Amino acid sequence: MSTIPAASDAVVDLLALLAYTELVAFDRMAADARLAPDLHRRAALSEMAALEIAHYGRLAARLGELGVNAEAAMVPYVAPVSAYHEQTEPKDWLEGLTKAYVGDGMADDFTREVAGVLPAGPDRDLVLDVLHDSRHGDYAAEEIRAAIAVDPRVANRLSMWARRLVGEGISQAVRVAGERPALASLLVSGPEPDLQVLLRRLTIAHTTRMAAVGLNN
């Protein structure tokens, strides 16, 4: 069990990253809900946001159990996560939904990859538990598909928007990896230590997700 100290650092990094991501996602989604064209849709995005803050609460509680000050542990992620959201502020409802669909999808893929290399135990269970509810992704997907059916030009606009989300997401992920080496090394500590293979897998998942709603990568 000589890997425990390093794994613990990385796990704390991961829990704190997820916690801060959820805290900010709550705030941003709550704001994006105002872009909804009606109260029903507004409530749908608000409910997605609420789940993020519930997840935040569980992650912060776990950090507390591990004797970690959640707030201090989240500090390294404030700048990259804020930068991501500042560069990807949705201008309308469909951009907001696409951000939820594409961004949450990518975040979940990444999280699942990391969870795969964590030792079995409460932390891995928690990380898998705070993945986004698939109902929410399905809802966003349906809305995007419906909008494209009404006006096919929407697909082009949202495809470009999704590329911007991916670009900004990757650029901030690289920044995080550079600043948190324990977290980064976790990703390449599993049975598949080849970062190229991992990136290819994430890319395929993203392309499939885009195609599922009629967007081009």
Add this chain to the structure above:
Amino acid sequence: MSTIPAASDAVVDLLALLAYTELVAFDRMAADARLAPDLHRRAALSEMAALEIAHYGRLAARLGELGVNAEAAMVPYVAPVSAYHEQTEPKDWLEGLTKAYVGDGMADDFTREVAGVLPAGPDRDLVLDVLHDSRHGDYAAEEIRAAIAVDPRVANRLSMWARRLVGEGISQAVRVAGERPALASLLVSGPEPDLQVLLRRLTIAHTTRMAAVGLNN
């Protein structure tokens, strides 16, 4: 059971009023959470907001069960609820917390009064269930008390702010009562049909709540 049609109208009015109030409270609290001086406090208000949207979901679902279009039923409350929030936008964290404490407290007192005159059944249970979690009121109260302990001048400022909240709340409640007579008549249909007595009771509860955190009515 000759009162069923009238009671049903009033119950729909009440559920829709509560639903819209929760939907907007979610949005406003989520925004006010940005005023928090640290991430821990920001999360606390965000979690309060999340509960509002969960309650909204239950109320909207119940309206659906009753065959009512929740969105249409909420329309009459859009203007008064928006006006309340536009007139009472917190400038800082303590104003936001005081708004949650005083505003939620008043709303709950009012809701409890109305629930008291509803016939026993799922709607009354639901209305009582969506009262605010007392832990949240306790949290806000502790924060306000602590701030006053550090700087007693805060009490004056927040007392004035609370008076504005009450004034604006009453003025919008009167507006709602004027526009929704079924809802208004519900309030005076119970064993205590005297509006003066009801208002006195609500005032006493408010004064007690203010005193509990060191604020003056």
